[in-house]
Amino acid sequence: MDGRLLIFTGNANPALAQEIARNLRINLGRALVGTFKNGETRVKIHDNVRGCDVFVIQPTCTPVDHHLMELLIMIDAFRRASAARVTAVIPYYGYAKQEKKTSGREPISAKLVANLIRTAGADRVLTMDLHAPAIEGFFDIPVDHLQASPLLADYIRELNLPNPVVVSPDTGGVGRANRFRERIGAGLAIIAKQRPEPDTAEVIEMVGEVEGKTAIIVDDMISTGGTLIEAAQTLLARGARAVYACATHGIFAENALQLIAESDLVETVVTNTIPQPPTAAAARVRTISVAPLFAEAIMRIHKDLSLSALFS
Template identity: 85%
Template sequence: MDGRLLIFSGSANPELAKEIATCLRMSVGRALVGQFKNGETRIKIHDNVRGCDVFVIQPTCNPVDHHLMELLLMIDALRRASANRVTAVIPYYGYAKQEKKTAGREPISAKLVANLIRTAGADRVLTMDLHTPAIEGFFDIPVDHLQAGPLLADYIHSMNLSNPVVVSPDAGGVGRANRFRERMGANLAIIAKQRPEPDTSEVLEMVGEVEGKTAIIIDDMISTGGTLVEAAEALIERGANKVYACATHGIFSADALSIIGRSDLIETLITNTIPQSSEASSARVRTISVAPLFAEAIMRIHKDLSLSALFS
C-alpha cells in the first residue's frame, strides 16, 4: 500500500473530481464531507490512507470560505491519518484577486490563504491559471501551475472562425492574450481600462485593428461580466463582425449570466474548474473539461515525472 495513489474530493466540484478519477481509471476515495447541526464543517476520511500519495480536489469557489475550510480540514485529517504526501488540487484559487494591498489597512488575503494551506499540512499545490502568477511565491511548498490557454486556443482554432483577432480586455492580460494569439496564428488587440472601484471597469482606449474581424476576448476569469460586456460593446463599435469570449474560470457572480445573455457575445467558452448552473447554457456559455489535463498532471506528480510538457 505504500505510495498508493488516492483521490478525494470536497463538495465544491465533485463532478470534476469524478471525471479526473475516471481518466485515471480509479474511483474517488470515500469520505464524509458535511456539516454538524451547529454549522461547523464535518470531515471524516473512510478509506485507509496510511503511506499513500493523496490528492484532494477542491476549488475554493463560492461559497469561498466554506470550501476553503473543507479543504483545510481534509488536509489536516489526511495528515493525521498518516498519509505519506498530501497535494491540494485547487483548480480555482479563491482570494486570488486580493494578492496585493491597493490601499492602507488592507490584508493580502491570497498570501494568508497560502499560509493556511501550508499550515494545514499540504506538501504541494496543483492549480490552474492563477489570477497573478506571483501568487506561486506566496507558498513555501512546491506549486504546479497548469494553463488552460492551449486547450481553449485549440478549441477556438477548430471552429475555423474567419479573420480572427485575439483581444486582451486589459493591459495586465496582454501576455496571456499574446500566447493565445501565437497558438492560433491571429492578430492582437488590447483594450485599456480603469477600475474606479472594485468589480467595476471603464473602457478608455483600444490598440489594434478589429474592423471586419471576428474578435475573441481572452481572460483568466469572468466574475461580474461587466468587463466582458463592455469590451464586447467597444469591439462592435469599432467594427468587429462577431465577438466571442474565452476564460478559464467562470465565476459568474450575482447576475453575471443574465448580463452576458443580453450582450453581443456570440458564445463564451470556459472550463469546468468551477461547476456551472443550468442558466449558463441559456447565456450561450460553453464548457470544456480540464479533467484530462489534471489527471495527467496528477499521474506525473505521483510518478515524480516532469510537468513541463503540459505547459506547452
Template identity: 50%
Template sequence: MFLNESVKVFGGSANPELVKKICGYLGVTPGGATIRRFPDGEKFVKIDDNVRGKDCFIVQSTCTPVDGNLMELLIMIDTLKRASANRITAVIPYYGYARQDRKDDGRVPITAKLVANLLTAAGATRVLGIDLHARQLEGFFDIPVDHLMAEPVMVKYLRDKKIQKPVIVSPDVGNVKTASRYVSHIGADLAIVHKKRLNGKDVHSENIIGSVEGKNVVMVDDMISTAGTICSAAKLVKKMGANKVIAGATHGLFCGPAVERIQESYIDEVFVTDTIPLREDVRKGINVTVLSVAELLGESIKRVHRNESISSLLLS
C-alpha cells in the same frame, strides 16, 4: 490503469463531477470520504479509506461558497495528515482569494498569502492549481506549487472552430502577455483595449490599440466575474466594426449581474472550463460552452505521483 494502489484521489463537495472525470481518466475509484455538518453548522470529515503511507490528492475548488469550501479543504488536509498519509497534494482548480494579492490601500489584507499559509499549516505538502490569476502567487507558498494553465484546452477549442479572420483582443493591458500567446497559437492578429475601472463592479473601455474592423474577435481572460470588463470591451470592438465576438475564460464565476450583462451585450458566445461547476441559471441564461480540464489535471496528478515533469503539458 495509470496509477497503483499507493495513490488515493479524494474530492471535496465543491465540484464532484470534475472529480469523477479526473478519476475516470486515471482509471481509479475516488477515495471514500464522509462529509457532513454538525447541527451548529461546523464541517465534519472522515476519510473512509486507509491512507497510511499513501500519496494523496484532494481535488477542491474554493469557489462559492468560498469560505465553506476552503474550510472543508483544510479539514480534509488535516484529516489525511493525522491518518499518516505520506504526501498530501491540494489540487485547487480554482484558487479563491487570488485577487487579494497585494496591498493596494492602507489597512487591507493580503488574503492570497493568508490562504497559502493556511494550506501549508494544515499539512499540504504540494499545491496543484490552474491559472492562479498572477504568477507571483507561487511565491506565497513555502511548499512546491505546480501552476498549470488552461491554455492547451482552450487553444484546441479555438483551433477546432476554425475562426475566419480572427483577432485576439486583450480586454485590458494586464492581459496582454496571455493574449500574445493565443495570437501565436492560433495565428491571429492582436488588439488591446485600454479600460478604466470606475469601481469594484463597473468598467469603462475607452479606446483600442489595433484593428478589429471586419474581423471576428476572441477575448480570453483568466476569469469572468461580474462580466463588466468583457462586456465593456465587446461594446467597444463592435463600435469599431468587429463582426462576431467570442469571450472565454478559465474560471466562470458569473457573479452578481454577470448573466444579465452578457445577455444584453454584444457577445455572441462564451466558453469557460469546468474548474468551477456551472450554475443552471447560467446555462439557461447565456450561450456558454464548457470545456473540461479533467484530462489536464489527471495527467498532472499522474506525473506528480511519478515525480515526472509537467512542463510538457504547457504550450510553448
C-alpha cells in the same frame, strides 16, 4: 509505505473530481464531508490512507470560505491519518484578486490563504491559471501551475472563425492574449481600462485593428461580466463583425449569466474548474473539461515525472 494514489473531493466540484478519477481509472476515495448541526464543517475519512499519495480536489469557489474550510480540514485529516504526501488540487484559487495592497490598511488575503493551506499540512499544490502568477511565490511548498489556454485555443481553432483577432481586455493580460494569438494564428488588440472601484471597469482606449474581424476576448476569469460586456460593446462599436470570449474560470457572480445572455457575445467559452449551473447553456456559455489535463498532471506528480510538457 505503499505509495498508493488516492483521489478525494470536497463539495466544491465533485463532478470534476469524478471525471479526473475516471481518467486515472481509479475510484474516488470514500469520505464524509458535510456539516454539523451548528454549521461547522464535518470531515470523516473512510479509507485507510496511511503511507498513501493523497490528492484532494477542491476549487475554492462560491461559497469560498466554506469550501476553503473543507479543504483545510480535509488536509488536516489526511495528515493526522499518516498519509505519506498530501497534494491540494485547487483548480480555481479563491482570493486570488487580493494578492497585493491597493491602498492602506488592506490585507493580502491570497498570501494568508497560502499560509493556511501550508499550515494545514499540504505538501504541494496543483492549480490552474492563477489570477496573479506571483501567488506561486506566496507558498513555501512546491506549486504546479497548469494552463488552460491550449485547450481553449484548440476549441477556437476548430471553429475556423474568419479573420480572427485576439483581444486582451486589459493591459495586464497582454502576455496571456499574445500566447493565445500565437496558438491560433491571429492578430492582437488591447483594451486599456481603469477600475474606479472593485468589480467595475471603464474602457479608456483600445490599441489594434478590429474592423471587419472576428474578435476573441481572452481573460483568466469572468466574475460579474461587466468588463467582458463593456469590452464587447467597444469592439462592436469599432467595427468587429462578431465577438467571442474565452476564460479559464467562469465565476459568473450575481446576475452575470443574465447579463451575458442579453449581450451581443456569440459564445463564451470557459472550463469546468468551477461547476456551472444549468442556466449557463442558455447564456451561450460553452464549458470545456480540464479533467484530462489534471489527471495527467496528477499521474506525473505521483510518479515523480516532469510536468514541463504540459505547459508547452
